[in-house]
Amino acid sequence: MIELTPEKLYNRKSLVINPAKTCQPIGALYASLGIHRCLPHSHGSQGCCSYHRMQLTRHFKDPVMASTSSFTEGSSVFGGASNLKTAVKNIFSIYNPDIIAVHTTCLSETIGDDLNTIIRQMEVPEGKFVIHANTPSYKGSHITGFANMTSAFVTYFCESSGRPNKKVNIIPGFTGPADIREIKKMLAIAGIDYLIFPDISGVADAPMTGDYKMYPDGGTRIWELRDAGNSTLTIALGEFSSQPAAVNLENKCGIPFKVFEIPIGIESTDRFITGLVNLSSKDIPYELEEERGQLVDTMLDSHSYFFGKKAAVAGDPDVVAPLAEFLLSLGMIPKYVYTGTPGKQFDKKMNKLLENAGFSGSIVKSKGDLFEMHQHIKNEPVDIILGNSHCKYISKAENIPLVRIGFPILDRYAHSYFPIIGYKGALRLVEMMLNAILEKQDRECNDEDMELVM
Amino acid sequence: MRGENTLKRALDKYPARVYKNRKSHMLVKDSSCKTQEIAANTRSIPGIISNRGCCFAGCKGVVLGPLKDVVHIVHGPVGCSYYTWGTRRNKARKSINEKNFLQYCFSTDMQESDIVFGGEKKLRNAIKEAVEIFSPEAITISATCPVGLIGDDIHAVAAEAEREYGIKVMAFSCEGYKGVSQSAGHHIANNGLMKNVIGTGKGKKYGSYPINILGEYNIGGDGWEISRVLEKIGYDIVTIMTGDGSYAELKNAHLAGLNLVQCHRSINYIAEMIEKKYGTHWLKVNFLGISSTIQSLKNIALYFGDESLISKTEEVIQEEYGMVKDQLEYYKSRLQGRTAFIFVGGSRAHHYQVLLNDLGIESILAGYEFGHRDDYEGREVIPDIKADADTKNIEELKVEKDKKYFRVTMSPEKLEELKKTIPLSYYGGMLKEMAQGSIVVDDLNHHETEEFIRLLKPDMFFSGIKDKYISQKMGVYSKQLHSYDYSGPYTMFKGAGIFAKDLDMGMYTPAWRFVTPPWKTGPILEAVLFGGEKA
Numbered sequence: 004m005i006e007l008t009p010e011k012l013y014n015r016k017s018l019v020i021n022p023a024k025t026c027q028p029i030g031a032l033y034a035s036l037g038i039h040r041c042l043p044h045s046h047g048s049q050g051c052c053s054y055h056r057m058q059l060t061r062h063f064k065d066p067v068m069a070s071t072s073s074f075t076e077g078s079s080v081f082g083g084a085s086n087l088k089t090a091v092k093n094i095f096s097i098y099n100p101d102i103i104a105v106h107t108t109c110l111s112e113t114i115g116d117d118l119n120t121i122i123r124q125m126e127v128p129e130g131k132f133v134i135h136a137n138t139p140s141y142k143g144s145h146i147t148g149f150a151n152m153t154s155a156f157v158t159y160f161c162e163s164s165g166r167p168n169k170k171v172n173i174i175p176g177f178t179g180p181a182d183i184r185e186i187k188k189m190l191a192i193a194g195i196d197y198l199i200f201p202d203i204s205g206v207a208d209a210p211m212t213g214d215y216k217m218y219p220d221g222g223t224r225i226w227e228l229r230d231a232g233n234s235t236l237t238i239a240l241g242e243f244s245s246q247p248a249a250v251n252l253e254n255k256c257g258i259p260f261k262v263f264e265i266p267i268g269i270e271s272t273d274r275f276i277t278g279l280v281n282l283s284s285k286d287i288p289y290e291l292e293e294e295r296g297q298l299v300d301t302m303l304d305s306h307s308y309f310f311g312k313k314a315a316v317a318g319d320p321d322v323v324a325p326l327a328e329f330l331l332s333l334g335m336i337p338k339y340v341y342t343g344t345p346g347k348q349f350d351k352k353m354n355k356l357l358e359n360a361g362f363s364g365s366i367v368k369s370k371g372d373l374f375e376m377h378q379h380i381k382n383e384p385v386d387i388i389l390g391n392s393h394c395k396y397i398s399k400a401e402n403i404p405l406v407r408i409g410f411p412i413l414d415r416y417a418h419s420y421f422p423i424i425g426y427k428g429a430l431r432l433v434e435m436m437l438n439a440i441l442e443k444q445d446r447e448c449n450d451e452d453m454e455l456v457m
Numbered sequence: 458m459r460g461e462n463t464l465k466r467a468l469d470k471y472p473a474r475v476y477k478n479r480k481s482h483m484l485v486k487d488s489s490c491k492t493q494e495i496a497a498n499t500r501s502i503p504g505i506i507s508n509r510g511c512c513f514a515g516c517k518g519v520v521l522g523p524l525k526d527v528v529h530i531v532h533g534p535v536g537c538s539y540y541t542w543g544t545r546r547n548k549a550r551k552s553i554n555e556k557n558f559l560q561y562c563f564s565t566d567m568q569e570s571d572i573v574f575g576g577e578k579k580l581r582n583a584i585k586e587a588v589e590i591f592s593p594e595a596i597t598i599s600a601t602c603p604v605g606l607i608g609d610d611i612h613a614v615a616a617e618a619e620r621e622y623g624i625k626v627m628a629f630s631c632e633g634y635k636g637v638s639q640s641a642g643h644h645i646a647n648n649g650l651m652k653n654v655i656g657t658g659k660g661k662k663y664g665s666y667p668i669n670i671l672g673e674y675n676i677g678g679d680g681w682e683i684s685r686v687l688e689k690i691g692y693d694i695v696t697i698m699t700g701d702g703s704y705a706e707l708k709n710a711h712l713a714g715l716n717l718v719q720c721h722r723s724i725n726y727i728a729e730m731i732e733k734k735y736g737t738h739w740l741k742v743n744f745l746g747i748s749s750t751i752q753s754l755k756n757i758a759l760y761f762g763d764e765s766l767i768s769k770t771e772e773v774i775q776e777e778y779g780m781v782k783d784q785l786e787y788y789k790s791r792l793q794g795r796t797a798f799i800f801v802g803g804s805r806a807h808h809y810q811v812l813l814n815d816l817g818i819e820s821i822l823a824g825y826e827f828g829h830r831d832d833y834e835g836r837e838v839i840p841d842i843k844a845d846a847d848t849k850n851i852e853e854l855k856v857e858k859d860k861k862y863f864r865v866t867m868s869p870e871k872l873e874e875l876k877k878t879i880p881l882s883y884y885g886g887m888l889k890e891m892a893q894g895s896i897v898v899d900d901l902n903h904h905e906t907e908e909f910i911r912l913l914k915p916d917m918f919f920s921g922i923k924d925k926y927i928s929q930k931m932g933v934y935s936k937q938l939h940s941y942d943y944s945g946p947y948t949m950f951k952g953a954g955i956f957a958k959d960l961d962m963g964m965y966t967p968a969w970r971f972v973t974p975p976w977k978t979g980p981i982l983e984a985v986l987f988g989g990e991k992a
Contacts, residue, residue: 005560005561007556009590015586015590017579018563018565018582019564021562022535022539022566024535025540026536028536044504047633048511048602048634049511049633050512050513050514050537050633053923054510054514054536055540057540060922060925061922065926066924066930067923068506068903069506070506071506071507073501073505073509074602075636075637076846076847076850078634079634086503089504090503091504093475093504096471096472097471097472097475098506109536109567109572109602109603110603110606110633113603113607114606140534140535141568141572142568209930211972212973213930213931214931215930393543396560413544
């Protein structure tokens with residue numbers, strides 16, 4: 004199993020091996036799915052759209068619809084304006100979405116297609132919208148693409164009508180449908196009136212009914228996007244995936260914002276809930292305290308399996324940061340903390356977190372790849388790996404249990420129906436990690452050590 | 458309700474120009490017509506939601522990617538390499554002293570500064586790093602969209618690296634925008650492998666019947682099952698292009714006595730070029746389906762014409778078929794009379810019809826995503842196909858007879874005689890074998906998928922991951938024939954049994970019973986509900 008990965012580290016400057024990130028457009032496509040009756044559109048060659056749909060469909064095991072400008076060599080020379088205009092015309096007449104959300108690709112960015120102008124020149128049917136985000140694949144990662152498209156929703160839709168709605172905007176970050184459902188549940192319990200965008204719940208976790216809907220019931224409505232310009236506050240979950248939209252909304256409609264981490268684990272959920280308390284005059288209902296208490300109960304029950312254990316964490320920065328913090332809450336050591344999304348603020352933040360926890364031997368890398376993380380593991384192993392499906396090869400090669408968290412999870416089912424967010428999500432993380440650790444122990448211990456409870 | 462009326466209803470919603478275009482890509486099989494023409498290998502309409510991929514996907518993703526002992530560096534932003542990482546099931550095992558890179562993903566991860574100032578330097582250094590870390594025998598460089606646009610000379614970088622490191626370094630200008638589908642990428646990969654690899658090996662001692670298997674990508678172990686049976690008969694497999702294939706073996710492809718072609722579209726260029734350059738004939742085979750497998754095995758034996766080989770072939774057929782006969786009968790009794798849509802590959806939508814037919818399943822709609830007219834109508838139409846601008850941009854590689862290795866293995870008279878009985882240098886296409894009234898659609902799109910499923914209500918839908926869950930959500934069993942839904946192999950006799958078992962699971966899984974909740978179909982309850990009134 005990937006035995007060609009040498010122990011000896013090599014300071015690579017040009018070759019990325021086994022990346023921990025992918026490109027912007029897929030993040031933009033994903034964000035667009037979270038708007039009701041919106042068709043994501045890839046302004047590039049056919050392959051981009053095909054690959055993104057493939058990857059997202061495999062992750063969710065649900066249809067992921069998107070269209071493409073189908074660039075040819077000719078369009079690459081003369082510009083893609085005519086392709087996009089034809090595409091938009093066809094899409095409205097054949098597929099009738101309310102919004103077409105165009106994202107660019109490395110191709111259309113390199114040739115310099117000016118989407119603002121092209122869209123302005125289009126005939127868009129009454130009541131329909133064509134919006135766009137620039138998502139050059141050669142900058143940032145899929146998280147950047149998500150952030151850029153989310154910000155584009157603000158640019159195109161949010162407006163201040165002068166009538167405050169007393170709501171809170173929530174930008175949930177690159178999270179799954181169950182996570183968004185969990186956020187909504189917490190907000191409902193806390194009695195907070197909110198608008199959330201983009202909202203993938205009810206889209207990528209649509210039920211089986213025998214009736215296929217090209218535009219499922221979920222997703223943020225256009226009126227909600229508009230009304231987001233009248234809210235009291237914006238809460239952006241995740242510095243990388245959500246902050247740009249919040250900043251845009253502040254600039255455009257004067258709405259102040261607060262950035263929280265995606266509430267993964269007990270401490271970031273505590274901060275999120277405390278933040279909500281400050282917003283509402285009400286006390287936090289017992290229901291959330293009960294959930295929290297159940298989590299703490301389990302953390303105490305199982306502490307001996309976690310304490311002092313080392314972990315490797317790879318994924319997207321807004322997920323990895325609170326996840327690593329949660330490992331610390333469990334008494335674990337986040338030994339390797341990797342993301343592929345470049346951003347020095349991540350390294351700084353994580354190093355500070357680890358330093359405060361008294362750990363100096365960890366390696367944090369925002370612009371890393373799984374190959375390098377594997378090399379480190381070979382030199383100093385860990386007890387558990389947290390990351391996406393691509394980590395399974397490291398897991399098998401080094402016989403280290405893997406808990407699949409993040410994107411993409413291509414080789415497991417039903418994960419999109421269960422949250423990793425909030426107290427309930429943290430409880431699920433505890434369960435998944437315990438199962439992984441204990442199953443390995445059951446499978447590998449000597450016969451005489453096999454006990455009913457170990 | 459089938460026939461022209463179905464087409465009309467499926468096309469009904471289209472604007473005039475789209476209607477005209479899409480109509481030319483569909484037909485209803487009419488056996489009374491001597492020929493029926495279908496438009497294929499033309500541009501997809503922007504916004505139509507086609508399932509097609511790009512040139513890069515066909516080159517790196519399909520043809521080059523499975524070569525296991527090669528470091529496949531993708532020159533471009535990270536996505537293209539990322540999406541071809543472990544996503545196609547071209548299985549491979551390594552033999553002793555061999556390196557297998559298939560579980561690795563290599564990218565130059567181009568950044569904005571590379572786009573502005575050029576990416577050659579980064580590529581050069583990436584090759585250096587790959588050589589220093591892995592010391593591979595061969596490296597491929599596949600170009601993504603921006604590479605051609607900014608003018609990086611990847612061929613010069615490759616040539617320079619080849620000189621510097623003394624290993625094979627090949628560049629492929631397979632930018633995504635070239636051509637109209639994956640097909641252009643197949644062609645570019647074929648050209649590159651022909652120019653750089655095939656014929657460069659010194660070979661080893663082969664048995665009496667050395668053969669190559671072309672256009673077999675070992676999805677779910679298909680190629681292994683084919684090899685097992687062929688080797689049992691007595692063939693010596695020189696190389697498989699490219700499933701579980703290797704650079705080391707591919708170098709010797711010119712030493713085979715016959716080329717077997719499975720997927721016609723993706724590899725016919727190499728088959729033809731080898732024939733011209735080395736004199737090796739190619740035979741179209743189909744190892745999907747019992748009747749087609751038997752016929753193909755017999756045809757190969759006939760080509761070599763050796764009596765003992767012919768009788769050994771019969772023996773192996775009896776033995777292998779015997780192992781699955783009862784199983785297939787059983788499944789046939791459970792699957793008989795069903796209907797299917799099949800939309801995959803560059804021969805496979807044709808090949809699988811045989812296997813489905815063996816199980817009593819009728820293919821009522823079929824088509825290719827990236828096929829050409831010859832894949833539908835047969836190679837006899839090739840001279841009539843007018844190359845459009847998109848096709849003209851793809852190099853037609855000219856090859857000459859090789860001075861050292863060209864061989865005449867058969868007298869022209871004997872060859873002509875053989876051609877009457879076996880498909881030598883010929884593929885008849887899908888259309889001829891389809892049933893009267895069945896529908897053929899080229900480059901099926903989302904709208905048509907939904908419409909045709911509603912109109913024809915098939916029992917099964919065979920396609921890929923992008924449309925799988927659309928069909929399933931509509932209540933129609935759907936199976937990926939790109940990835941086999943992680944099952945396989947489906948080839949030869951044993952594979953047919955596995956395929957039949959998988960379909961049986963798909964049709965009979967109890968889960969279908971639960972799609973509609975009982976309270977929506979059951980009789981109205983006449984019970985007293987808790988704390989309520991009589992319902």
